[in-house]
Amino acid sequence: MRSTSALLYLSGVTVSFDGFKALNNLSLLVEPGEMRAIIGPNGAGKTTMMDVVTGKTRPDSGEVVFDGRADLTKLDEASIATLGIGRKFQKPTVFENHTVRDNLLLALAGLRKWHRLLLAQPTKAETDRLAEILAIIRMEERQHMLGARLSHGQKQWLEIGMLLAQDPKLLLVDEPVAGMTDVETETTAQVLREINRTHSVVVVEHDMSFVRALGVKVTVLHEGSMLAEGTLDQVSADQRVVEVYLGR
């Protein structure tokens, strides 16, 4: 395992499903504190890359190192999450039969072992942290409402609250603005920039105007490999990127 100062280090990662190479010798570096946008046409391997980092999919070959010390190819989802990698799915997934407060409580960093949870009572520190997060996501009044009764937007906010509760070092965000209006898209970009002040973030997105609003370094994936990297203006000027997006 290579020692590296990068927060997330992928080198030569290959994943194939029945001969189809979803990732083909992919290499990627994310520095601590960085926010990175990953774009690419359908089937470029964006979601597979997230699956590899979070332990859902095992790569056939290649290195995946987190925080310069943890080999993510050897760990399962729960261990990787405990190391400090949070994931937000494209569709907001909150626990529908739990209240807003319980959703946050379950996400709160700390207790995860089943035998500890049997007797656990909320500590003062946990209660304080919950109150803080409820204030940030402006859901104090709705804290006893069931997840199922929240609107789409409220669920997104709750999920962001859950990520804050989890307090990961690295946050992977999958298509956060799919199905959103322009105003909501703009707000989400603001929220992500705020989160980026204290957390490293990797955003996968289709929406170019959203990526422009983020204003960060962009990696373009194509057929499972990195095609180009740089600012959005640089990669948009790249002839190969234009070809990939417009079709040959």
Place this chain on the structure above:
Amino acid sequence: MITRFLWQGMDRNLRLFVLLVLAVGIALPLLNQLTPPGSAFHVPAWLMQLMGKYLCYALLALAVDLVWGFCGILSLGHGAFFALGGYCMGMYLMRQIGSRGVYGNPLLPDFMVFLNYKELPWFWYGFNHFWFAMIMVVVVPSLLALALGWFAFRSRVTGVYLSIITQAMTFALMLAFFRNDMGLGGNNGMTDFKEILGFSVQADGTRAALYFASALALALGLIVSAAVVGSRFGKALTAVRDAESRMRFLGYRVEGYKLFVFVLSAAMAGIAGALYVPQVGIINPSEFSPANSIEAVLWVAVGGRGTLIGPVIGAFIVNFGKTWLTGALPEVWLFALGALFIVVTLLLPKGVVGLWGQIKARSQVRKARALA
């Protein structure tokens, strides 16, 4: 700490319900013992025995609901845990017969003499002690659940595949127990019991005590289940049911949660089976039949999945219906069972217990409409 743990899940309704179970558990034996036959208040022994059987079924239903209703594991093999607990009790009762059997062998049960056994098989050792048998009632089903669950949950077998595996498990056990050379009574099973702890199993006093023990076991089962479900563990458990992969990405190792509740549930089913056997007087391999496990799931569905009171009510309703219909119109019972399944699925997704909530919600809608 233990008392706080046990009280944390009890809401007012459940507290009343547990008291009701205990009250019925005390009242029936008292009315049976203290009033003369012919009195208007006299409870005949057959009724008490029938109710005792239902109490055991109710505990089995509660066990099924704990894994299905709260963790989303649809077990179609819980009858196996019930039967294993019953067999452990049956082995104890067989050894209490002693030389009073037909063949008069002081050590070997009748079926072993009949099958030319020369000595007691090793796995019968210890079952002459009540305490040992009672430990086995819990340990044997738990170990099976632990082994099955460990492999299944680690390999992330879920949903219908897991249901099929549990169903196959109980079917395989049924075939195994049907064999005479298992040393467990073959297709005749074990019966003709004489004594439990020195008391005749036929005596009304013993029946009353067994009935009370069943009510007590159900009450304890409700309290323990409520404590588990009401704890932070329980919140995590229902979250696993609703969104398993989300829990993994939050850092929970969900296998541990499933395994704990599966083993706890198997132990409860085993205790129910152990209390059932002395009350009905027989245990045989048909208790492992897949249909039994499926019926137990139906009780939960009828009563209300994911509630604690529901499975108890469901077990009583369906079994009262079964007792009555198989007596009055035996050929109709299976059709009635099928119809019940359809009605519950279509009209009562939350079971009988959920009906109350449905009615309340509807009247609220009506009120809101009237205002608008």
